[in-house]
Amino acid sequence: MLGYILKRFAVMVVTLWIIITLTFVLMVTLPGSPLNEERTTNETVQANLEAHYNLDEPYYIQYLLYIKSIVTFDFGPSIKQPTETVNDLLGRGFPISFELGMATIIVAVISGIILGIFAALKHNGIIDYLAMTIAVLGISIPNFVLATLLIQTLAVYWNILPAATWSSPVHMIMPTIALATGPMAIIARLTRSTMLEVLTQDYIKMARAKGLKPWKIIIKHALKNALMPVVTIMGTLLAGILTGTFVIEQIFGIPGMGKYFVESINQRDYPVIMGTTVFYSAFLIVMLFLVDIAYGFLDPRIKLHTKGGD
Amino acid sequence: MTSSDQTKFVHSPADIPDDWFKWKDKDPEAAETVSRPSLSYWKDAWKRLKKNKLAMAGLVFLVILGILAVIGPILSPYVVTDQNRPDQFLPPSIDHWFGTDSLGRDVFTRTWYGARISLFVGLMAALIDFFVGVIYGGVSGYKGGRTDSLMMRIIEILYGLPYLLVVILLLVVMGPSLTTIIIALSVTGWVGMARIVRGQVLQIKNFEFVLASKSFGTRTPRIIRKNLLPNTMGPIIVQMTLTVPNAIFAEAFLSFLGLGIQSPYASWGVMANDALGAILSGYWWTLFFPAFFISFTMFAFNVLGDGLQDALDPKLRK
Amino acid sequence: MEKILEVNDLHVTFSTFGGTVQAVRGVSFDLHKGETLAIVGESGCGKSVTSNAIMRLIPDPPGKISNGTIEFKGKDLTQFSQKAMRSIRGVDISMIFQDPMTALNPTLTIGTQLVEGLMEHRKTSRAEAKERALEMMNLVGIPNPEERFKQYPHQFSGGMRQRIVIAIALICEPELLIADEPTTALDVTIQAQILELFETIQEQTGVSIILITHDLGVVAKIADRIVVMYAGKIIEEGTRKEIFYHPEHPYTKGLLKSVPRLDIKGANLIPIDGTPPDLFSPPQGCPFTARCSMAMEVCDKVYPLQTELSDTHKVDCWLQDDRAEQLVAQAADKT
């Protein structure tokens, strides 16, 4: 297990390093980047930029100091709002985005797994067919389309839910549904197919031959094995949900990090874009690492492996 | 042990005429009729795909969409970018089949123009993924050994990169345009394809080895071409089919964020973004048409991909 | 001896997209207390379906027991509800599967998998169940049971896993053990050990065993009686001696020729040519006709009547008919 953790950790560090280096190279070398443009008009901004990116140092020092700033959780200044830094924006926006993300994951995982199990247990029946058609639809409708459709119907037409902001649990319903439907559909499809496979395994037959009750067989023998692949795609789903918050927050006017990020894109506030990208990338990469570790604990073949490796 | 049904009419050996007790002629034809006509792999797959109604519906939808993407803008008397303020927010009518948007542009024309963009992005992304994936995965699988494990390490690391974030970053720096979208999508998209190609190459190599050791002689290349290549192509084709909706989604998503196609040009993502304010005022058609087509195009590709997966899976082949 | 199981005219069908598979077509046999019965036949002849039918584990749909009775200690299991069957499974009748690599759940410890049946049926505490489990592990020859109890399946070799599976099957002291190809997935030396284990266990517990295999060699040592299946039917049955020394059905003879023999060096294995018939539309006559070197015209037309050669030895083959015997004699004269 230790070997496995170390290996995943090494992969995480390398991935982090790549993303940090990539942002640095893009910032410093490509045309259109504020670090290469004419000096900005605003002096405070210029001073902030120079201070954060150490523009008067040679490139390699800039690079090292840049890495240091990120390791110490300093994601740089904004050029559009001279008094603000990316850290300020994160402090205000990230908790809200995190709330939206967590609500989404909980809804998506629970409903996706239940839907997938039902479809598998009623394999080839009406429920299965219906559930899977809904799931493909869920995968196919982009979250921003679903969001606008929800507003159009639930808020504008029937007026049963508030269309915008993030001020109460009721306000959370529509954004969460819009964001959770895609991941839910993916989880449902995956759960169904792994569940179907697990149910044909000999150890399930063996459990039945022991005379165990059907629900006990499902919960004790089938579920854990069927859900392991779901754990492995959590990292990817998380990335999808996170980028999804950009548009969902924009559409519903939720003052989260995604909204600031989209604003910074529209205003071409490069340091904010870079800082946020690095922060979110790091967040996702660490999450991916944690998911891998969780998987290791679930799978006794990894957990008990002493030498490491796969 | 007596079986009930077949012995119904025979109660004792006496019921059997004596002249049935003679050796049966061995007829050579019997053996041949046993080997059933072997359909070619593709014909067989096509036959199975045709049985999948949802996948076929998807295919038909995509063919029609493709045709309309080509001729749709020509059919209409309007130009995509033509603004006509007085005609703002007209509901669907004889003149404007899908209505007009906030700037009086014809939604029908813009929808088909958007279809061109979406299909183009989707197909280009799939093709580039295919070529890069085949080269990378092919080299990795074919060389094997150290090269292979190094190349796979690299893939493992790239896999962990949050690709949409990287794409956004690239677009911000390179400036939004169709070309940059396609480049950005391909920079990150080929990894999955490379993995699959490598797996398939290893399979072929393994098979070659087995065949050679069994000295099938000159028939080896033929077997690879006839039996193995089609089988290994299956997962690659499925992957390509499923890449398309992902790319279409990414383009729409990025355009929606303002990083893709720029207004006044039309893409489904741009149209959906433009419609955001309008739907609150009840101009549903500005959103409905791009939303409908983007969703159903992705749906069609997804069900087609699922259908192909079932149809091309050699394991299911009997 | 007391009869513990009596299967009568069992028919099992599967409805699939391609049509109805007649997997088992009128199988009858019985089993006495403390006896080992072997069911032998090529792949696909319906051995597993028969044993799953006894356990009522045929997936329904698509499968169905369409006719026949399965009497276990005088009660017809085909009439039992699934709920009632649960109190039979693992308690009165246990089953062992072919591949020990897949028969154990990789995410649960051996211990958990051993005790769960006992705790379910006997309502024992976990501590009591564990004690019994350790006893069973000793019986099946697992060294260090205490330590092994806490381990996961991947930490066991194939042979050890099969021993665990056997321990699981026996933990509630069943009267009937059905072993579906228990040694096929193991290598030869381990095979012998496991077969020996069956013998020991039978001596100690008096359990009746149905041993399913496609390899007659496996049963040569431990089967009391042998049933030979082909295309969903039993075509010959007899004691071990009768089947090995006086096989009558050409298919049984063919099977015997394909058994690897350790005693004759360099003896060639002679596999039977051809493949079994399609069970979607099985032939109306003897299903072996197409592959039989002594096929007669009658064989295609009518399924053979059963001939009883002794109390225990029965065969379904037209060659037993007097008229066929003349034909055979003529052929022998010619050469």
Ligand SMILES: Nc1ncnc2c1ncn2[C@@H]1O[C@H](COP(=O)(O)OP(=O)(O)OP(=O)(O)O)[C@@H](O)[C@H]1O
């Ligand atoms: N779930 C099912 N659906 C359809 N057909 C089935 C199913 N299970 C078994 N069959 C059919 O029943 C027939 C007998 O299968 P069975 O598993 O009993 O063979 P077997 O004698 O155990 O062979 P093996 O030695 O390979 O285990 C086969 O032709 C098989 O195709």
Ligand SMILES: [Mg+2]
């Ligand atoms: Mg079997």
